[in-house]
Amino acid sequence: MSTILVTGAARGIGQATAEAFLAGDHQVIALDRLWQGSSLADHPALQRVDYDLQNVDGIRSMIGDLPPIDTLVNNAGILYVPPHDQFPVAQRKEILAVNLEAPAELIESVLPAMKTSQTGRIVNVASVAAFTGHPDLWYGITKAGILNMTKAYARFLGPHGVLVNAVAPGPTRTEMYEQLPQSRKDSVMASVYSGRACLPSEVAQSIYWLGTDSPAYVNGATIDVNDGSYPR
Ligand SMILES: NC(=O)c1ccc[n+]([C@@H]2O[C@H](COP(=O)([O-])OP(=O)(O)OC[C@H]3O[C@@H](n4cnc5c(N)ncnc54)[C@H](O)[C@@H]3O)[C@@H](O)[C@H]2O)c1
Incomplete structure (x- = not known):
């Protein structure tokens, strides 16, 4: 049984990820800044942490x-x-803090113990937005940045037995996706092979694999969970 820290776990992909690890009999520490309205159910192996990741210095x-x-x-x-x-x-500052600075600071905070134990896994959630000149400028910049962060930390930590990988989801049925204007959703859906949005559980399954069972030679990698959804 491993201890898994999932950030942004009150809803969406983070909630589905927390549920996947709980179902796999792991201890889950679920971090979010907003628990009101969360449907993540209580579980004996679940610990909630109320924390706003804009406070990078407190991580x-x-x-x-x-x-x-x-x-x-x-x-x-x-x-x-x-x-x-x-x-x-x-x-802009909030996006940079939450999407880029906090993940790096979280990695720096967990890595001393991982290096000591010569084991550990880190999974970063990027986005298909990383691969194109994304219309949401600062979002796309941070998602491209977290892929370089993934490869950089795989380089730093690989020799210590720690794996650092990423998933890059396409449009996924969460509140983040729902907030997009309909014209944007139509444009994305035009390129998706299946014509549907991804389920949070489908992203969670990919995260679960990278966080538990993926081979040790998969390091610095990105799994596309996008079904062809490259935005135009
Ligand atoms: N939904 C999509 O279409 C999609 C596509 C590609 C990538 N992603 C990525 O997947 C991840 C999860 O997104 P989602 O769709 O589940 O979004 P969401 O908005 O439904 O959930 C995000 C969660 O992060 C939490 N959060 C935001 N700011 C925080 C902060 N300062 N401190 C602590 N918690 C904070 C929110 O409270 C929320 O619970 C994000 O990194 C997002 O960029 C989503």
């Missing part, structure tokens, strides 16, 4: 209060969709 001390983490899932993310030339500074 090391928060992690220091938790048991050692075997698998870190950097899932929490935020999306704002204003035009690139009217992007509010506060939103």
Whole structure:
């Protein structure tokens, strides 16, 4: 039984991921800043942490209060969709903090124990947005950034027995996707082979594999969970 930290676990892909690890008999530490309205059910192996990842400077001390983490899932993310030339500074800063700085700080916070035990897994949640000139400028920048972060930490930590991989989902049925204007959803759906949005559980299954059973030679990799959904 491993201890898994999942960020952004109150809903969406993070909730499905927490549920997948609980179903696999793991201990799950579920972190989010907003638990009101969450349908993540209580479970004897579940511990909730109420934390706002915009507080990047507090992450090391928060992690220091938790048991050692075997698998870190950097899932929490935020999306704002204003035009690139009217992007509010506060939103840009929040996206950079939550989508990019916090995941790196979380990795730095869990890695000393992983290096000591010579084992550990980290799964970063990127997006198909990483691969194109994405219309949501700062979101796309952070998702491309987290893929480089994945490869960089695989390089740093691979020699210590720690695996760092990523998943890059396409449109997935969560509140983040639902907030997009219908015209954007129509445009994405036009390229999806199956013509449907991904289920959060389908992303969670991929995260589960990378967080538990994937071969040790899969390191620094990205699994596309996108069904051809490259946005135009
Ligand atoms: N839904 C999609 O279509 C899609 C596609 C590609 C990638 N993703 C990525 O998947 C991940 C999960 O997205 P989702 O669709 O489940 O989104 P969501 O908005 O449904 O859930 C995100 C969760 O992260 C939490 N969160 C946001 N900011 C936080 C903060 N400052 N501190 C702590 N928790 C915070 C939210 O409270 C929420 O519970 C994100 O990284 C997102 O970028 C989503």
